[in-house]
Amino acid sequence: MGLAGRHALAVFLLLASPALLAQSRYNLQPPATGIAAQIYDMHTLMLLICLFIFVIVFGVMFWAVVHHRKSKGAIAAHFHENTAVEIAWTVIPVLILLGMAWPATKTVLEMKDTRDPDITIKATGYQWKWGYDYLQGEGQGIRFVSNLSTSREQIDGKTAKGEHYLVEVDNPVVVPVGKKIRVLTTAADVIHAWWLPAFGVKQDAIPGFIRDAWFRADKEGIYRGNCAELCGKDHGFMPIEVHVVSQEAYGKWVAEQQAAMAAAASAGAREWTLAELVEHGAKVYAANCVACHQADGKGLPPAFPPLDGSKVVLGEVAGQIAVVLNGRPGTPMAAFGALLSEADIAAVITYTRNSWSNKTGEAVQPAQIAAAKGK
Amino acid sequence: MAAVMSDHAHGDHHGPTGLMRWITTTNHKDIGTMYLVFSFIMFLSGGVMALTIRAELFQPGLQVVQPEFFNQLTTMHGLVMVFGAIMPAFVGFANWQIPLMIGASDMAFARMNNWSFWLLPPAAILLIGSFFVPGGATAAGWTLYAPLSVQMGMGMDLAIFAIHIMGVSSIMGAINIVVTILNMRAPGMTMMKMPLFCWTWLITAYLLIAVMPVLAGAVTMVLTDRHFGTSFFSAAGGGDPVMYQHIFWFFGHPEVYIMILPAFGIISQIIPTFARKPLFGYASMVYATASIAILSFSVWAHHMFTTGMPAAGQLFFMYATMLIAVPTGVKVFNWVATMWRGSMSFETPMLWAVGFIFVFTMGGFTGLICAIAPIDIQVQDTYYVVAHFHYVLVAGSLFALFAGAYYWLPKWTGHMPDERIGKLHFWCSIVFFNITFFPMHFLGLAGMPRRIPDYALQFADFNMLASIGAFGFGLSQLIFLVAVVKCVRGGEKAAARAWEGAEGLEWTVPSPAPHHTFEEAPVVR
Numbered sequence: 001m002g003l004a005g006r007h008a009l010a011v012f013l014l015l016a017s018p019a020l021l022a023q024s025r026y027n028l029q030p031p032a033t034g035i036a037a038q039i040y041d042m043h044t045l046m047l048l049i050c051l052f053i054f055v056i057v058f059g060v061m062f063w064a065v066v067h068h069r070k071s072k073g074a075i076a077a078h079f080h081e082n083t084a085v086e087i088a089w090t091v092i093p094v095l096i097l098l099g100m101a102w103p104a105t106k107t108v109l110e111m112k113d114t115r116d117p118d119i120t121i122k123a124t125g126y127q128w129k130w131g132y133d134y135l136q137g138e139g140q141g142i143r144f145v146s147n148l149s150t151s152r153e154q155i156d157g158k159t160a161k162g163e164h165y166l167v168e169v170d171n172p173v174v175v176p177v178g179k180k181i182r183v184l185t186t187a188a189d190v191i192h193a194w195w196l197p198a199f200g201v202k203q204d205a206i207p208g209f210i211r212d213a214w215f216r217a218d219k220e221g222i223y224r225g226n227c228a229e230l231c232g233k234d235h236g237f238m239p240i241e242v243h244v245v246s247q248e249a250y251g252k253w254v255a256e257q258q259a260a261m262a263a264a265a266s267a268g269a270r271e272w273t274l275a276e277l278v279e280h281g282a283k284v285y286a287a288n289c290v291a292c293h294q295a296d297g298k299g300l301p302p303a304f305p306p307l308d309g310s311k312v313v314l315g316e317v318a319g320q321i322a323v324v325l326n327g328r329p330g331t332p333m334a335a336f337g338a339l340l341s342e343a344d345i346a347a348v349i350t351y352t353r354n355s356w357s358n359k360t361g362e363a364v365q366p367a368q369i370a371a372a373k374g375k
Numbered sequence: 376m377a378a379v380m381s382d383h384a385h386g387d388h389h390g391p392t393g394l395m396r397w398i399t400t401t402n403h404k405d406i407g408t409m410y411l412v413f414s415f416i417m418f419l420s421g422g423v424m425a426l427t428i429r430a431e432l433f434q435p436g437l438q439v440v441q442p443e444f445f446n447q448l449t450t451m452h453g454l455v456m457v458f459g460a461i462m463p464a465f466v467g468f469a470n471w472q473i474p475l476m477i478g479a480s481d482m483a484f485a486r487m488n489n490w491s492f493w494l495l496p497p498a499a500i501l502l503i504g505s506f507f508v509p510g511g512a513t514a515a516g517w518t519l520y521a522p523l524s525v526q527m528g529m530g531m532d533l534a535i536f537a538i539h540i541m542g543v544s545s546i547m548g549a550i551n552i553v554v555t556i557l558n559m560r561a562p563g564m565t566m567m568k569m570p571l572f573c574w575t576w577l578i579t580a581y582l583l584i585a586v587m588p589v590l591a592g593a594v595t596m597v598l599t600d601r602h603f604g605t606s607f608f609s610a611a612g613g614g615d616p617v618m619y620q621h622i623f624w625f626f627g628h629p630e631v632y633i634m635i636l637p638a639f640g641i642i643s644q645i646i647p648t649f650a651r652k653p654l655f656g657y658a659s660m661v662y663a664t665a666s667i668a669i670l671s672f673s674v675w676a677h678h679m680f681t682t683g684m685p686a687a688g689q690l691f692f693m694y695a696t697m698l699i700a701v702p703t704g705v706k707v708f709n710w711v712a713t714m715w716r717g718s719m720s721f722e723t724p725m726l727w728a729v730g731f732i733f734v735f736t737m738g739g740f741t742g743l744i745c746a747i748a749p750i751d752i753q754v755q756d757t758y759y760v761v762a763h764f765h766y767v768l769v770a771g772s773l774f775a776l777f778a779g780a781y782y783w784l785p786k787w788t789g790h791m792p793d794e795r796i797g798k799l800h801f802w803c804s805i806v807f808f809n810i811t812f813f814p815m816h817f818l819g820l821a822g823m824p825r826r827i828p829d830y831a832l833q834f835a836d837f838n839m840l841a842s843i844g845a846f847g848f849g850l851s852q853l854i855f856l857v858a859v860v861k862c863v864r865g866g867e868k869a870a871a872r873a874w875e876g877a878e879g880l881e882w883t884v885p886s887p888a889p890h891h892t893f894e895e896a897p898v899v900r
């Protein structure tokens with residue numbers, strides 16, 4: 001058992017010092033909720049049990065490999081079939097498994113208990129971003145879209161990659177520390193999964209259905225995760241970022257968000273100039289449209305059609321508004337009517353109608369979007 | 376029996392020659408060879424895709440391929456390896472070995488056997504050809520989850536037809552194996568005297584017949600959702616995307632055992648040969664195989680713990696999955712007990728077999744860890760799962776296939792494989808395999824999702840290590856090509872019983888096995 005034993009011992013010592021391991025890149029992320037801590041400890045326990053069995057079984061096997069060799073003059077014994085042994089190595093594993101199943105069962109039941117949340121947030125998966133609606137509790141009514149904020153230049157290697165490359169967003173989810181947060185997940189197009197490793201939460205977001213999960217973060221901080229279900233081209237580029245803040249900071253954030261939403265509502269009520277619309281539309285386009293239709297408006301045909309020279313963009317305004325509001329079912333084109341404000345939609349439509357070789361000179365006003373929605 | 380064989384000096388081939396020989400052949404040995412060559416070609420194609428994936432993941436950022444094409448590669452790598460490489464390779468072994476091992480003159484349905492093989496090349500052309508249609512190959516993952524697979528371009532339709540054709544081929548092959556084993560055993564060979572390889576394949580064949588139609592149903596529903604306005608998997612039309620996953624994994628989990636049970640059979644032939652000692656528990660191995668097969672029908676939803684099943688569902692599938700560890704453990708214990716106090720030698724097949732037990736068992740342990748629902752929720756769809764299934768599919772199925780190939784090459788070619796080349800192949804493979812896939816456990820635990828072309832910076836060094844290992848592993852497989860070509864062309868003459876401790880009817884016929892064997896059935900006592 002010599003070498004294998006010594007290696008196993010080294011690994012055992014490493015595992016036996018949780019403080020060391022929690023910091024390392026060799027294990028689950030440091031847990032930030034009670035559930036994640038249970039999962040973390042359960043994994044450590046399982047690993048130790050498996051290692052123990054592994055060392056015994058392969059200790060025996062390698063002992064035989066070394067000693068029971070023909071070249072060492074070993075003569076084959078002829079024993080075979082032994083019912084007592086067979087029963088023993090069936091029953092003992094069953095007992096070990098029962099020991100493993102017990103803590104796992106308790107954790108499953110706890111993870112499933114989403115009753116009585118302090119705050120309920122709906123996370124909607126879109127190709128390829130997350131939309132959040134605060135449905136209940138403090139902050140009710142807040143809604144926003146959360147996009148990857150890593151620049152295209154970093155991905156293409158034209159500039160240095162930042163510290164949080166691919167795990168940073170423009171609008172993070174903010175929640176108060178120590179409160180039970182229930183996350184409802186759903187999706188608009190294909191299946192996504194809302195995953196935050198430090199919280200022990202991974203819940204598929206399924207179009208047409210609502211599923212739920214919950215967490216109660218113990219420590220303030222910034223936690224990062226990813227979409228965990230293949231959802232098409234930019235599956236790797238729709239991260240999740242959650243800021244856990246103090247109760248006071250959360251109250252402040254809620255007030256800011258509500259003020260911003262009020263400002264956006266009034267922005268929808270006034271008349272915009274063409275230059276204003278194009279300028280704002282460029283930002284909206286960069287956040288929401290560029291992944292498919294590309295910065296140059298050429299798209300990635302055939303899956304993602306070009307907007308530059310497109311019949312829809314150059315045709316009747318009403319037609320383009322309908323597509324942007326309602327999406328195209330069966331394709332990644334989302335129904336942006338539910339996602340963006342009227343001012344945003346008006347601006348981005350104006351932008352596409354006045355960019356690249358498209359030169360309609362038309363300004364589409366938020367009021368027109370509101371009218372189209374009203375129909 | 377030698378007297379029986381000497382009558383067969385005329386046992387050479389009389390039919391067409393050249394290409395027509397291979398197209399029209401109904402001989403189980405020719406068809407077995409074609410399956411094996413086909414699967415090796417597919418193995419190399421899937422390997423090239425894997426290496427392109429690893430090249431892109433060598434460092435963060437997008438360098439080699441764009442995300443759409445990356446997703447096509449991961450999808451096609453899975454489909455090609457599962458349906459093109461591993462499954463046909465085992466059918467090739469079954470064709471060559473089952474008649475030789477049970478003393479039958481050929482497979483039961485010789486013409487259907489030809490047809491089951493010749494369906495595969497058109498399916499492979501559809502599958503590989505889908506890269507070149509507008510929009511490229513399907514990029515929905517090898518699991519082809521709806522609704523993403525409904526969004527895909529026409530490459531998806533080609534993949535669906537390829538799966539249909541390969542499914543038909545598998546079902547016909549399976550029926551052939553079942554009928555051959557049940558009806559054509561030599562007099563005196565009762566079921567419980569049958570070599571374990573035949574037992575594992577018999578059970579596998581039943582699994583194939585049970586689940587390939589389920590897969591065909593699932594992909595056909597995707598096809599009609601795509602083109603004929605049905606909405607099986609669209610909530611807007613009253614369907615349910617998760618139903619696709621239930622149907623797929625009802626196929627998918629038994630499929631896992633379809634790819635590993637024959638591997639268990641091969642290992643159970645090799646270990647006793649080179650330990651020069653009978654298998655410790657033959658009967659318990661048969662019962663363990665059957666238990667695994669039966670349990671495999673009641674564990675499918677452990678692939679779906681994150682879909683939001685009710686607690687009762689999670690618990691049921693967690694317990695059922697954990698139970699599979701018991702018969703699998705019985706197998707490993709039996710192999711070790713067979714080796715214990717044997718008189719072992721380590722020719723190439725034995726090296727691969729021992730390597731298989733060692734590395735496959737690691738995959739078994741990570742499988743047990745994944746069975747625990749709360750842990751699975753953390754590691755599902757991460758590189759931990761990628762590591763797990765490569766430990767069981769590469770170190771499991773593929774290593775067993777190599778073990779079997781080196782073991783039976785003397786019977787197929789009449790020459791002993793070159794030990795030096797075979798051992799080099801083994802040591803390169805097992806070292807590079809672990810360099811490639813072991814770090815993926817850490818990546819998955821630390822939170823790297825699978826199926827992404829680019830990743831956060833904390834994953835950079837393990838990915839680089841895995842990519843280096845992957846290129847080493849890929850290149851090592853060319854050594855196998857050298858070993859086989861060299862063995863076919865010449866080498867030390869193989870005796871009828873090519874390995875000292877080998878038992879079984881296949882070792883009673885000359886090496887290479889004549890074109891026709893056992894025209895008169897041998898008698899087994």
